[in-house]
Amino acid sequence: MWNTNRIILGIMLFVLLAIPLFASSYIVYVVTLAMLFSMLTASYDFMTGFTGPLSFSHGAFYGIGAYTSALLTLKTGMSFWVAMPVSTLTVFVFAAIVGYPALKLRGHYFAVTTFFFGHFIYLVLLNSRDITKGPLGLGGIRPPESLFGINFGNMTAMYYLILFFGALMVVFLFVLVNSSIGKLLVSIRENEDLAQASGVNTAFYKVMAFSISSGFAGMAGSLFAHFFRLLHPSTFAWMTSEMIVIMFLVGGAGTLIGPIIGAGVVTFILELMRFAPEWRFIIWSILLIAILIIEPRGLAGLYNRIRGRRA
Amino acid sequence: MQNQSLLECKGLTKRFGGVHAVKEVDIKIQAGMRMGIIGPNGAGKTTLFNMFTGEIKPSAGAIYFKGHAIHGMKPHFISKMGIGRTFQIVRVFDELSVYENVLIGAVAKNFHFKPTREQHDAVRRILSLTKLDSQKDVMAKHLTVAKKKHVGLAIALVGNPQLLLLDECMAGLTFVETDEMIEFLHKINTDMGITLVVVEHVMKVVMELCENIVVIASGEKIAEGSPKDIVSNPHVVDVYLGES
Numbered sequence: 001m002w003n004t005n006r007i008i009l010g011i012m013l014f015v016l017l018a019i020p021l022f023a024s025s026y027i028v029y030v031v032t033l034a035m036l037f038s039m040l041t042a043s044y045d046f047m048t049g050f051t052g053p054l055s056f057s058h059g060a061f062y063g064i065g066a067y068t069s070a071l072l073t074l075k076t077g078m079s080f081w082v083a084m085p086v087s088t089l090t091v092f093v094f095a096a097i098v099g100y101p102a103l104k105l106r107g108h109y110f111a112v113t114t115f116f117f118g119h120f121i122y123l124v125l126l127n128s129r130d131i132t133k134g135p136l137g138l139g140g141i142r143p144p145e146s147l148f149g150i151n152f153g154n155m156t157a158m159y160y161l162i163l164f165f166g167a168l169m170v171v172f173l174f175v176l177v178n179s180s181i182g183k184l185l186v187s188i189r190e191n192e193d194l195a196q197a198s199g200v201n202t203a204f205y206k207v208m209a210f211s212i213s214s215g216f217a218g219m220a221g222s223l224f225a226h227f228f229r230l231l232h233p234s235t236f237a238w239m240t241s242e243m244i245v246i247m248f249l250v251g252g253a254g255t256l257i258g259p260i261i262g263a264g265v266v267t268f269i270l271e272l273m274r275f276a277p278e279w280r281f282i283i284w285s286i287l288l289i290a291i292l293i294i295e296p297r298g299l300a301g302l303y304n305r306i307r308g309r310r311a
Numbered sequence: 312m313q314n315q316s317l318l319e320c321k322g323l324t325k326r327f328g329g330v331h332a333v334k335e336v337d338i339k340i341q342a343g344m345r346m347g348i349i350g351p352n353g354a355g356k357t358t359l360f361n362m363f364t365g366e367i368k369p370s371a372g373a374i375y376f377k378g379h380a381i382h383g384m385k386p387h388f389i390s391k392m393g394i395g396r397t398f399q400i401v402r403v404f405d406e407l408s409v410y411e412n413v414l415i416g417a418v419a420k421n422f423h424f425k426p427t428r429e430q431h432d433a434v435r436r437i438l439s440l441t442k443l444d445s446q447k448d449v450m451a452k453h454l455t456v457a458k459k460k461h462v463g464l465a466i467a468l469v470g471n472p473q474l475l476l477l478d479e480c481m482a483g484l485t486f487v488e489t490d491e492m493i494e495f496l497h498k499i500n501t502d503m504g505i506t507l508v509v510v511e512h513v514m515k516v517v518m519e520l521c522e523n524i525v526v527i528a529s530g531e532k533i534a535e536g537s538p539k540d541i542v543s544n545p546h547v548v549d550v551y552l553g554e555s
Contacts, residue, residue, distance in 0.1 A: 180418045180426055187415045190404035197364060197398070198466055199390040199419040 005257050009170065012260075016163055020156045032159050032227065034267040036220050039166045041247045041259035043216035046173055048245075049254035050182060051209040052189030053103065057114035058217050058244045060121035063236025065091045065218025066225040067125060067132055070141045073226075080144035080152075084222040091218025092211045099210035103203065106192070118241050125233035137232040144226050158227050165223060169216050173256060176212075185209055189254070250291055252300025261299055315378055317342040317506050318363065318394075318474055323372035323382075325358050325530075332358040334530040335372065342473070345500055345507045347521035349514070349541075351550060355530040356510045357399060360478055363508075364396050365389040376474070391420060395472030397463045399479045399510075405452040409443050409462055410434065412451050416466035433469055441465045441495075457488045468499065475499070477509045481516050489513070493520050518542075526550070 016035070020028050044058045068087035072078045078086070102113050125132050132138055144152040144161065152158055176182055187195040188202050196202045225231055243266070251262020269287070273280040295302045316339040325333040333355040340346050348356050361367040363374060365386040374382040381389050390396075404412045417430040438444045441461045446454065451462055460480060467475060477496070481489050493516060499505050511517045517524060518538045526534040526541060528550045534541060541547055 179424050180422060181424070183411065183415050183418055183426075184422075186407065187404055187419070190406055191402050193366075194398070194402040194404065194463075194466070195415070195419070196386045197366075197390055197396050198416050199387050199470060200415075201385070201387045203385075 005174075008257060008261075009174075013167060017160075020159055025155060028155060028159050030267065030271050032155070032162055034264045035159075035162050035166050036224050036227075037244070037247060037263035037267055038260045039162075039169055039220040039223075040217055040244050041251060041263040042170055042173060042256055043213045043220070044244050044248050045251075045253065045256055045259040046177070046185075046216075047209050047213035049248065049256070049259065050177055050189060051185040051206060052192070053106075053206065053210075054111040054245075055114040055210070056111060056238075056241045056245065057118035057121070058214070059236050059238070059240030059242075060118040061091050061095060061214040061217040062221040062224070062240065063121060063125060063233070064094060065221025066231055066236065067138070067221075068218070069222035070138055070225040070231055071131065073142060074138075074140065080142070080222075080226050081147070084144075084219065084226075087222045088215050088219040091221075092215030095214030096207055096211040099207045099214075100203075103206045103210060115238075115241075119238060122233055122237045125236065132231075132233070134233065137230055139230050141225055141229040141231070143229065152226075162223050162227065165219065169219070170256070170260065173216075177256060181205075186254075246288060250288070250298050252298030252302075255298075255300040258298050258300030265299065316340055316375075317344075317377060318508070319375045320363075321373050321375075323359070323362060323374065324370050325355070325362060325367060326370045331530045333362070333369075333527075336527070336530075336532045338525055338532070338535075340474070340506060340508060342506055343500070343504060344523060345496075345521045346509070347517040347524040347538075348508065348510045348527060349512075349517055349524060350527035354527045356527055357478060358530075359527065360396070360476055360510055363389075363476060364394060387419075390470070393471070393473040394476065395467030395470055395474070396476040397460070397467060397478060397480050399482065401456060401459045401463055401483075403451040403454075403459050403462045403466075405450070407451060408448050409451055409454070409465075410438070410447040412462050413437055413443075413465045413469050416469040420470035437465045437469045440468070440499075456483045457485075460484070460492070464495075468503075468505075472505060474506045474508065477507065479510055479512060481511060481513050489516065496520055 019031055040058060040062060048054055065087045068090050069083045072083040072086060073080055098117065102110060105113055126134050128134065143158065146152065150157050152161060184200050184205055187200055188205060192202055247263040247266045248259045250266055251260065252258030270280065270284060273283060295305065318340040320336060320338050323333060323336045324331065336359060348359065350356050358367060362369050365381070365384050365388070369382050373380055376392060376394060381392065404415060413434045414426055414430065417433055418426055438447055441464055443461055443465060446458065451459065454462065481492060484492060496507060497520065500507050509517065509520065521538060524536065524538055524541045525532055526547050533550060534544050534547050
């Protein structure tokens with residue numbers, strides 16, 4: 001599995017590197033958004049797919065990262081290259097502070113807590129008009145400062161920048177899940193009481209997974225802010241968290257590569273259905289139900305079934 | 312003989328609201344011993360167990376392991392100190408292979424970023440000890456109850472516990488499987504020097520396996536002694552068969 005994953009990731013990286021060379025700017029724009037969503041679903045998978053607790057606040061951490069990075073550059077004149085790691089770290093620490101008490105709850109209780117936390121963050125972003133400009137949206141965000149003579153005001157340059165950080169994140173997560181840390185996280189998912197009785201500090205590992213996962217959502221948020229250059233609270237509302245969960249399910253939980261592909265597939269299906277805006281989400285919902293009935297393990301499960309590895 | 316016992320509890324008490332689940336229990340367990348804890352349903356055996364492993368905090372009293380106070384400590388910490396356990400309702404890591412199940416037991420005790428060669432060796436050794444080597448690649452959820460119990464034991468054993476707490480490890484086993492399990496427990500006690508504490512309903516098991524038995528009823532210790540003493544103790548007979 002590990003080797004097939006490497007090959008698939010290699011091909012994906014190659015295709016993604018080549019896309020801007022021949023595709024229209026519209027395609028490049030859509031793929032950029034798909035890559036941002038892939039970052040969100042891959043990091044989400046680290047928490048929910050590998051460690052277990054179902055969370056509905058990933059979109060909120062994405063938003064915190066985006067607003068933190070945008071506000072740091074706007075209000076303090078900080079460079080993007082400093083603001084991005086700072087906002088990633090801020091979200092990491094913030095998630096640890098929120099996660100420590102919240103992760104004492106198990107199962108549905110944690111899920112419901114994250115749902116309300118996500119909504120709370122949305123309301124804060126919407127109503128802190130003095131800081132975030134609320135429903136008017138936060139504009140005037142600058143693209144990343146030029147580096148090595150590359151001007152990031154250019155969309156293709158931004159595309160490669162997001163691809164670079166996305167690839168970095170995926171490699172980092174792959175190394176983690178294939179290490180002993182990954183095994184301990186999976187043990188929490190499979191049986192938390194047994195894991196604890198076997199000597200796993202479950203509270204620590206759950207908070208760690210939550211923080212790393214959220215930190216990467218914050219990083220994706222920072223990249224989004226300086227790519228899109230306009231932030232609106234609704235971008236980080238419930239719909240986004242829900243979309244992340246859907247992409248993750250379509251791709252296949254706990255496989256890392258599944259959710260990455262799932263994000264791409266879902267983004268493209270939704271784009272292809274733009275010709276019928278009223279029907280878009282109705283068709284999509286039916287499709288989603290069908291996918292989950294046919295193969296609850298998502299695309300990764302479908303692939304394994306074709307290969308005859310798992311019934 | 313060393314005077315200090317391996318596990319000792321003094322005045323151990325657990326109240327759930329106004330109900331005493333366990334009331335002022337004193338137990339001493341010497342290293343190398345095979346101790347049985349018996350009692351009618353709802354006597355507080357599992358509560359007592361869960362206090363030993365840290366899952367439940369005692370309301371009062373103290374627990375000492377190798378002379379260190381462990382009451383109030385987190386389960387993962389107690390586990391690392393050398394107390395292994397199995398669960399009344401069998402627990403395994405369902406979606407993982409038997410090998411990975413046991414490897415987690417090893418990694419959880421002694422963390423290395425990548426499992427070491429020694430850890431893989433230890434896993435293989437335990438798998439052959441628990442007769443699971445032919446099924447090491449099977450997903451744990453597909454195993455029979457008896458085999459799952461062996462996986463549970465293997466996860467605990469790979470961490471080299473000094474004390475193993477077995478909560479109703481015979482429940483749901485056939486006669487033949489029960490006999491095999493008793494033989495296996497004898498073996499790990501004598502060969503590996505692991506101290507055993509079993510909570511058990513099946514009297515046959517306790518009689519054949521244990522050297523010393525503690526009887527608990529309504530949360531209180533009512534008798535302690537060798538299997539022979541226990542069966543002839545009129546108070547124990549009263550509790551089990553009703554007052555005469």
